[in-house]
Amino acid sequence: MKIMDILIRDAVILDLGIRGKRDVLAEMAAALAKVEPQIEADRLLEVLEEREALQSTGIGEGVAIPHGKLAGLDRLVASFARSREGIDFDSIDGQPTHHFFLLVVPEHSGGQYLKALARISRFFRDSDFRQKLADAESLEDAVRTIEEEDAKL
Amino acid sequence: MKIVIVGGGLVGTTLAERLTRDQHDITLVDDDVERARKLSETLDVHVIGGNGAVVGVLRRAGAETADLVIAMSNSDEANMIVGMLSLQLFDVPRIVVRLQDPGMKECFDFMAKDRTERCVYVNPDQAAADRIAQLLEVPGAMDVVSFMDGQLLVAGFRIGESSDLAGLRVEDMNLVLFAKNPTKAVAIHRMDDWIIPHGNDQIEVDDLVYFAIDREHLEGMLALVDVHHDDRRDLMIAGAGAIGQELVRRLGTGERREVLIEENEAIAKQAAETLPGAIVLHGRVTDQALLEEEDIQNVSTFVAVTPDHETNLVAGFLAKRLGAGRVVALVDNPDLVPLVSQIGIDAIISPRVLVIGLTLEQIRGGRIRSVAQLLEDRIEIVDVEASPRTVLTSGTLSEIKLPSGVLVAALLRDEKLLLPGGSDRIEPGDRVLLITTTENAPKLDDFLAE
Numbered sequence: 001m002k003i004m005d006i007l008i009r010d011a012v013i014l015d016l017g018i019r020g021k022r023d024v025l026a027e028m029a030a031a032l033a034k035v036e037p038q039i040e041a042d043r044l045l046e047v048l049e050e051r052e053a054l055q056s057t058g059i060g061e062g063v064a065i066p067h068g069k070l071a072g073l074d075r076l077v078a079s080f081a082r083s084r085e086g087i088d089f090d091s092i093d094g095q096p097t098h099h100f101f102l103l104v105v106p107e108h109s110g111g112q113y114l115k116a117l118a119r120i121s122r123f124f125r126d127s128d129f130r131q132k133l134a135d136a137e138s139l140e141d142a143v144r145t146i147e148e149e150d151a152k153l
Numbered sequence: 154m155k156i157v158i159v160g161g162g163l164v165g166t167t168l169a170e171r172l173t174r175d176q177h178d179i180t181l182v183d184d185d186v187e188r189a190r191k192l193s194e195t196l197d198v199h200v201i202g203g204n205g206a207v208v209g210v211l212r213r214a215g216a217e218t219a220d221l222v223i224a225m226s227n228s229d230e231a232n233m234i235v236g237m238l239s240l241q242l243f244d245v246p247r248i249v250v251r252l253q254d255p256g257m258k259e260c261f262d263f264m265a266k267d268r269t270e271r272c273v274y275v276n277p278d279q280a281a282a283d284r285i286a287q288l289l290e291v292p293g294a295m296d297v298v299s300f301m302d303g304q305l306l307v308a309g310f311r312i313g314e315s316s317d318l319a320g321l322r323v324e325d326m327n328l329v330l331f332a333k334n335p336t337k338a339v340a341i342h343r344m345d346d347w348i349i350p351h352g353n354d355q356i357e358v359d360d361l362v363y364f365a366i367d368r369e370h371l372e373g374m375l376a377l378v379d380v381h382h383d384d385r386r387d388l389m390i391a392g393a394g395a396i397g398q399e400l401v402r403r404l405g406t407g408e409r410r411e412v413l414i415e416e417n418e419a420i421a422k423q424a425a426e427t428l429p430g431a432i433v434l435h436g437r438v439t440d441q442a443l444l445e446e447e448d449i450q451n452v453s454t455f456v457a458v459t460p461d462h463e464t465n466l467v468a469g470f471l472a473k474r475l476g477a478g479r480v481v482a483l484v485d486n487p488d489l490v491p492l493v494s495q496i497g498i499d500a501i502i503s504p505r506v507l508v509i510g511l512t513l514e515q516i517r518g519g520r521i522r523s524v525a526q527l528l529e530d531r532i533e534i535v536d537v538e539a540s541p542r543t544v545l546t547s548g549t550l551s552e553i554k555l556p557s558g559v560l561v562a563a564l565l566r567d568e569k570l571l572l573p574g575g576s577d578r579i580e581p582g583d584r585v586l587l588i589t590t591t592e593n594a595p596k597l598d599d600f601l602a603e
């Protein structure tokens with residue numbers, strides 16, 4: 001599965017500014033809801049917070065992968081957001097989080113869901129990738145970086 | 154523990170080595186005097202050359218004061234006599250007897266009289282059929298053992314080059330992939346090493362990764378390790394002996410072609426009579442023309458279980474080359490194991506390893522319900538009931554400081570399966586699945602002691 005096939009370019013946020021965990025999730029959900037008629041921002045926020053309550057998706061090294069299943073959605077969608085300053089996301093290593101990759105999937109999508117999560121996690125294990133995303137000057141830059149990584153693996 | 158092992162074949166010697174390492178006092182008896190002499194040179198145990206079914210020999214081996222006698226020779230009759238003498242003459246508290254022919258059990262029970270509860274029978278064919286049936290339940294797996302009444306599977310998958318798991322840390326999987334579905338990476342076989350993984354260990358291409366999986370979440374796991382659905386259904390078994398027949402009985406659906414190939418005419422005839430739904434052919438299992446004639450390309454599962462394990466490898470190789478889906482072969486000789494993946498065989502089953510696991514279960518005793526070993530005999534999985542009097546229940550998992558190389562894979566609490574993290578604690582009465590390398594197994598035993 002390619003991440004570029006599910007990334008919603010118009011929902012990417014390049015500069016989140018300094019805010020809390022809930023604001024990040026809310027802003028990403030709202031951005032996605034704006035371009036995806038099947039997604040309702042409040043409902044998505046609820047799902048994401050539920051998942052974070054179980055355990056933070058902040059996997060360390062400045063990366064978080066919030067995700068959840070949403071009824072009524074008919075395909076997988078993803079978006080990306082970045083915070084230059086870093087946000088306290090209760091991540092595993094206690095460090096501020098800069099990169100947020102959001103994944104939303106239909107209710108019954110076990111295998112595809114896990115595969116997409118695995119792939120995104122794998123991208124972020126590459127420190128060059130993280131650095132390039134951090135350095136991206138424009139939306140195009142950021143998307144191109146993801147596209148390149150997607151083509152590589 | 155003082156242990157007498159009769160039978161210096163592959164099983165007996167592996168057990169002797171293993172149990173010596175675990176600090177038991179071992180005497181090994183073998184009736185081949187020349188072999189016994191060689192074994193005494195290579196093994197660090199007391200070896201006696203002589204027939205273990207002779208009273209004097211058993212006495213010399215110390216049966217009178219033994220805590221356990223293990224009869225592992227290739228002869229059921231000899232094992233039965235060893236068991237009987239140990240039980241009735243030397244009053245040994247516990248005996249493990251290898252019986253290949255299930256019919257012999259009745260005879261043994263009769264002779265054991267009121268002491269049957271001291272006896273454990275180990276049947277390598279039955280054990281092999283069990284393990285193959287478990288394996289075939291999980292598509293794509295190289296090795297499968299089920300635990301906790303079948304709710305939990307421990308299954309090993311090879312990580313391919315294009316796998317999305319390659320490059321991930323174990324922690325990434327636990328935090329992101331498996332937070333909501335009980336799955337956990339519990340062991341990694343990399344080149345010649347076995348790793349009990351920590352959060353920071355990374356999955357690499359070509360690793361054989363064992364996951365503990367809640368059976369209900371198996372489908373998602375299969376997609377994750379890139380196992381694709383095979384539409385073919387036919388089953389072909391090379392070897393119609395006890396294992397082959399047992400497999401048809403267990404796996405036979407009656408709705409697909411089930412073909413057995415057997416070289417021995419008498420066995421073929423007997424199999425055909427007992428298995429009316431299956432097709433039993435008398436022929437060579439390595440006969441390429443025969444395999445093709447029997448539509449090998451429509452076979453989803455090919456299992457080679459003849460008594461000749463080298464033949465199994467060749468048959469498996471041919472079947473794979475001719476287009477069979479999943480190929481499983483019975484292979485005992487550790488020297489042959491490295492060949493397996495090279496010639497395209499998907500999984501092997503070693504009765505030797507299985508018998509050793511079943512025997513160890515008897516030695517560990519106590520609250521340990523089962524001991525299983527993975528592919529080789531270098532990893533052990535122990536299913537134990539948590540006692541309130543052990544360290545196990547004295548704090549959270551990070552607080553109790555498990556010995557290094559030991560991992561808590563899963564808990565079963567009130568019939569609910571849990572895959573715990575560092576902040577969770579084990580409650581008295583929980584069933585706990587622990588994984589360890591065999592070198593660390595004695596440390597685990599100490600840890601579980603009350």
